[in-house]
Amino acid sequence: MxxxxxxxxxxxxxxxxxxxxxxxxxxxxxxxxxxxxxxxxxxxxxxxxxxxxxxxxxxxxxxxxxxxxTGVNGFETIIRSGISTRILGRQKRIIINEGRSCKIEQKEDIILIQSPNLENKQVLQKQFERWWHKQSKLYFLLTIDRLYPVIAKHGINKPDLQVRKMKTLWGSCSRTRGRINLNYYLYKASPPCIDYVVLHELIHFLYPNHNKDFYEFLTVHMPDWRERKRILDHEIVKELGYSGS
Incomplete structure (x- = not known):
């Protein structure tokens, strides 16, 4: 209602x-x-x-x-000092300072960007996106390593990972290529939600379709998956401006 x-x-x-x-x-x-x-x-x-x-x-x-x-911007189309973004479920403020080299680091609730090209917004954007891609991929790989044993005992090889921007999916998998694709923006979600997406894609190497066996296996290994999916659909999706279900 x-x-x-x-x-x-x-x-x-x-x-x-x-x-x-x-x-x-x-x-x-x-x-x-x-x-x-x-x-x-x-x-x-x-x-x-x-x-x-x-x-x-x-x-x-x-x-x-x-x-x-603070100019919270789900897609970070324009990086500027003072705006806020979400990483692993937490809001973090972006601070940009001039420096001799390009460098980005996290300090508690701050993302500190250092660049000699403060006036070149395109360069700043590319610097930030490269950093985000690297950080998200490192985190996703650790998550895959931690959850892979769930399917390893069924004789499934550990898949490779590709991170890319996707408009309609949090993740997908290619069984023939042995690869999982995860959404660049999934790094915004809280760790439990990321675990849900990764486990979901790993299980597809056992059950290609969303049938009864798939959901029974998912429920056994993650009983609260529906709540994790709800958070993704009703919080992260709306922040990004996606049309959630």
């Missing part, structure tokens, strides 16, 4: 998308796109939801202003 509610905030009306579903607790999310979603247990009354949202008006406005002020 889906519905909408409007709150009156200091900056105008705020639209909330409300969905009742089989969850144990209420969840309120503000996305960088400005979309606000509340998931509530089926039995929660409209009055309780209204009171809850009224109590959260200040926090919602603060979150909206944060995303506006």
């Amino acid at each position: 889906k519905q909408r509610k409007f709150l009156t905030g200091l900056s105008g009306d705020i639209e909330i998308n409300i969905e009742r579903k089989n969850v144990k607790s209420i969840r309120l999310k503000v996305f960088p796109t400005g979309c606000i979603m509340l998931s509530a247990p089926v039995g929660v009354s409209d009055e309780w939801i209204n009171d809850y949202l009224d109590s959260k008006t200040g926090w919602i406005e603060k979150s909206l202003h944060y995303f506006k002020d």
